[in-house]
Amino acid sequence: MKRRVFFASLAAVLVPALPAMAAKKKKKSKADKEREERKKKRDAEKKAVDKILRERDDNDDGSLSRTEYVENADDKETASRLFELHNKNRDRNLTRSEIAASLGFD
Ligand SMILES: [Ca+2]
Ligand SMILES: [Ca+2]
Secondary structure, three states: OHHHHHHHHHHHHHHHHHHHHHHHHOOOOHHHHHHHHHHHHHHHHHHHHHHHHHHHOOOOOOOEEHHHHHHOOOOHHHHHHHHHHHOOOOOOEEOHHHHHHHOOOO
């Protein structure tokens, strides 16, 4: 009798948990993995661009002017050339996407 009560209690605890356990064991699909990889890459890109902007974006407009880019660099001559190289649309600023590209993100 005691044993029956024990198993009944055990079942009462385990049965509601079964769907959750099954869900945890579910293997990640290829699409899930690819989605996670893209998210990781986006997060890394955002983090890297945010860091550059924190360090150099003096007027906090979310982009880098030539002055901000060059004046905050150690090697100003190289920075000047890099600004030209990465400023793809030839305007006055490096946008987030241009900064990301300059860091090797595509
Ligand atoms: Ca700026
Ligand atoms: Ca630009």
